[in-house]
Amino acid sequence: MILQVKNVSKQFGGLQALNDVSFELSEGRILGLIGPNGAGKTTLFNTINGVFAPTQGQIVFRGEDVTGQPAYNMARRGLARAHQVVRPLSDLTVHENVMVGACFGREGLGLRQAARRAEEALSRVGLIERAEQPAGSLNVAQKKRLEMARALAAQPYLILLDEVLAGLNPSEITAMMATIRAIREQGATIFMIEHVMQAIMSISDHIIVLDYGSLIASGPPQEVANNQKVIEAYLGDPRLTERLMAE
Amino acid sequence: MSFWRSAGFWINVLLVAIGGAVVLLIHQDTLRETVFTILMFVILASSLNIIMGLTGYVNFGHIVFFGLGGYFGFFLLSQLGWPLYLCMIAGGALSVVIALVVGAAVLRLRGAYFALATIGINEAARAFVANFAPFGGATGLYVNFSAYNAYGGSSKALWWIFTLLWIVTIITVVVCYLVKHSRFGLGLIAIREDEDAAMVMGVKTPWAKTAAFALSAFFPALVGTLYFFKNGNVEPEDAFRFQLSLEILVMVMLGGKGYVLGPIIGALAYERLRGVLLVSPLFKNLHLALSGAILLLIVLFMPGGLVGWVRDRLPRLRRWLE
Numbered sequence: 001m002i003l004q005v006k007n008v009s010k011q012f013g014g015l016q017a018l019n020d021v022s023f024e025l026s027e028g029r030i031l032g033l034i035g036p037n038g039a040g041k042t043t044l045f046n047t048i049n050g051v052f053a054p055t056q057g058q059i060v061f062r063g064e065d066v067t068g069q070p071a072y073n074m075a076r077r078g079l080a081r082a083h084q085v086v087r088p089l090s091d092l093t094v095h096e097n098v099m100v101g102a103c104f105g106r107e108g109l110g111l112r113q114a115a116r117r118a119e120e121a122l123s124r125v126g127l128i129e130r131a132e133q134p135a136g137s138l139n140v141a142q143k144k145r146l147e148m149a150r151a152l153a154a155q156p157y158l159i160l161l162d163e164v165l166a167g168l169n170p171s172e173i174t175a176m177m178a179t180i181r182a183i184r185e186q187g188a189t190i191f192m193i194e195h196v197m198q199a200i201m202s203i204s205d206h207i208i209v210l211d212y213g214s215l216i217a218s219g220p221p222q223e224v225a226n227n228q229k230v231i232e233a234y235l236g237d238p239r240l241t242e243r244l245m246a247e
Numbered sequence: 248m249s250f251w252r253s254a255g256f257w258i259n260v261l262l263v264a265i266g267g268a269v270v271l272l273i274h275q276d277t278l279r280e281t282v283f284t285i286l287m288f289v290i291l292a293s294s295l296n297i298i299m300g301l302t303g304y305v306n307f308g309h310i311v312f313f314g315l316g317g318y319f320g321f322f323l324l325s326q327l328g329w330p331l332y333l334c335m336i337a338g339g340a341l342s343v344v345i346a347l348v349v350g351a352a353v354l355r356l357r358g359a360y361f362a363l364a365t366i367g368i369n370e371a372a373r374a375f376v377a378n379f380a381p382f383g384g385a386t387g388l389y390v391n392f393s394a395y396n397a398y399g400g401s402s403k404a405l406w407w408i409f410t411l412l413w414i415v416t417i418i419t420v421v422v423c424y425l426v427k428h429s430r431f432g433l434g435l436i437a438i439r440e441d442e443d444a445a446m447v448m449g450v451k452t453p454w455a456k457t458a459a460f461a462l463s464a465f466f467p468a469l470v471g472t473l474y475f476f477k478n479g480n481v482e483p484e485d486a487f488r489f490q491l492s493l494e495i496l497v498m499v500m501l502g503g504k505g506y507v508l509g510p511i512i513g514a515l516a517y518e519r520l521r522g523v524l525l526v527s528p529l530f531k532n533l534h535l536a537l538s539g540a541i542l543l544l545i546v547l548f549m550p551g552g553l554v555g556w557v558r559d560r561l562p563r564l565r566r567w568l569e
């Protein structure tokens with residue numbers, strides 16, 4: 001098991017954002033995480049990569065208890081992340097942004113090697129032509145790819161992708177899906193949040209579903225799609241029902 | 248690292264190296280005094296740039312390191328008779344230790360809260376030293392004239408002090424360049440751009456910020472020791488001038504924060520500007536108001552300072568202006 005989440009809860013004041021969540025993820029797989037808006041998906045990522053500690057419960061990464069470890073330690077242990085709300089280092093070039101990932105990620109490369117690694121990562125996400133541009137000047141779709149490249153450059157064991165397909169057009173989605181599959185081929189494990197149902201259903205080996213902070217379903221894509229609780233959860237969220245209908 | 252092949256590196260280094268060398272050749276007292284002030288500003292502004300320009304933490308109390316480090320160096324020199332270079336290094340070491348302790352606490356604060364805390368630190372340091380008997384309390388410390396004899400009399404000593412300051416300036420500029428172009432520097436810039444994102448990418452932010460703060464604290468202490476030795480005395484009002492602290496910050500902004508060349512140009516430009524305005528009867532008493540106004544204008548219209556402004560307009564010059 002590369003990741004074990006054991007009875008994790010997270011409270012924000014009176015709000016129970018995560019409620020006794022437990023699941024496991026084995027190496028080399030793609031795990032999908034779905035759930036209505038505000039279900040606690042991003043919060044779950046935040047507790048896993050150490051942005052904040054869970055209120056209760058335990059996170060085990062590659063056999064070690066990492067509960068409460070700060071985010072920078074998680075990065076060095078081989079956990080990388082692409083944010084839902086993109087966070088480019090705007091004044092740096094696209095290339096330098098990705099170098100940060102390579103320099104301070106799992107391998108902690110020196111500058112020269114990091115520069116080369118960054119170029120590879122940028123080629124893979126199709127951003128190499130923009131390498132010398134300031135990151136702030138990219139559009140949203142490009143910034144999503146930048147997030148992805150930064151995570152890739154760190155050579156992580158596990159990569160957390162938070163809605164990397166959101167806001168992309170169909171052909172961009174196809175390209176990004178191919179990239180994700182390629183990353184898996186190279187041995188990284190992937191844990192991804194996605195609202196684009198068709199995409200996540202086709203790419204994931206396994207899917208878990210959060211609703212109001214609780215895990216309500218877990219299983220292969222087909223099974224989850226037909227799960228009564230999941231359908232109810234989504235029916236409670238008009239926006240997502242629409243999206244499901246559309247596909 | 249191939250910094251010696253970089254045009255930007257040599258421009259920075261040669262600018263200060265040649266500037267000081269010319270003064271040593273011409274060997275004229277008034278010129279030496281003017282350039283002494285400029286080099287002092289260059290060191291203070293360049294070191295401030297490490298924490299402010301690279302890391303993005305605005306420090307209004309940078310002068311504290313000049314004051315405390317300088318006080319300690321001058322104390323060892325005037326009271327215990329230590330040799331000058333040892334006093335400088337000891338002053339620098341104390342400054343670094345203080346920055347490590349203070350930094351670990353204050354650097355948890357972000358943005359305006361950090362900036363406010365740095366104002367408090369300067370006032371606290373001044374009050375402490377003014378009441379600290381070994382440092383002579385409010386009257387400060389004096390050096391016995393015989394101390395200058397070790398350097399061949401006071402006139403020779405002044406030239407010697409200038410030479411040391413010149414060397415310290417070159418070292419400071421080289422260090423600033425190397426830091427900016429290192430892995431450590433990349434981490435600092437990542438913190439400046441988005442501290443939370445930097446953390447997620449693996450930058451050990453508490454360590455990196457504290458290290459940057461400590462490094463920025465070292466050089467002012469060397470200047471402080473030299474400056475007080477040149478004056479022959481030190482007192483709290485002279486060591487912890489909040490106004491000077493603010494002016495250093497203006498120099499960094501004026502030249503361009505985050506660029507190695509920025510504080511050098513900023514120090515030079517500000518010193519010249521101040522010289523012109525100080526003799527004008529209209530501006531003589533509006534000194535502080537003036538630095539405030541310059542700061543406001545830069546923040547509003549030229550956030551990249553002079554260097555940033557030129558780089559934006561003449562992209563071809565970028566590799567020369569780093």
Ligand SMILES: Nc1ncnc2c1ncn2[C@@H]1O[C@H](COP(=O)(O)OP(=O)(O)OP(=O)(O)O)[C@@H](O)[C@H]1O
Nearest residue numbers: 012015017035036037038039040041042043044084
């Ligand atoms: N730092 C925080 N402080 C307080 N409340 C928070 C914080 N982060 C998230 N929340 C709250 O926790 C709940 C879960 O938010 P989260 O961002 O995890 O949802 P999500 O499933 O990622 O939603 P979306 O699909 O819209 O991205 C929401 O009600 C949100 O307002």
Ligand SMILES: [Mg+2]
Nearest residue numbers: 041042043084
């Ligand atoms: Mg989310």
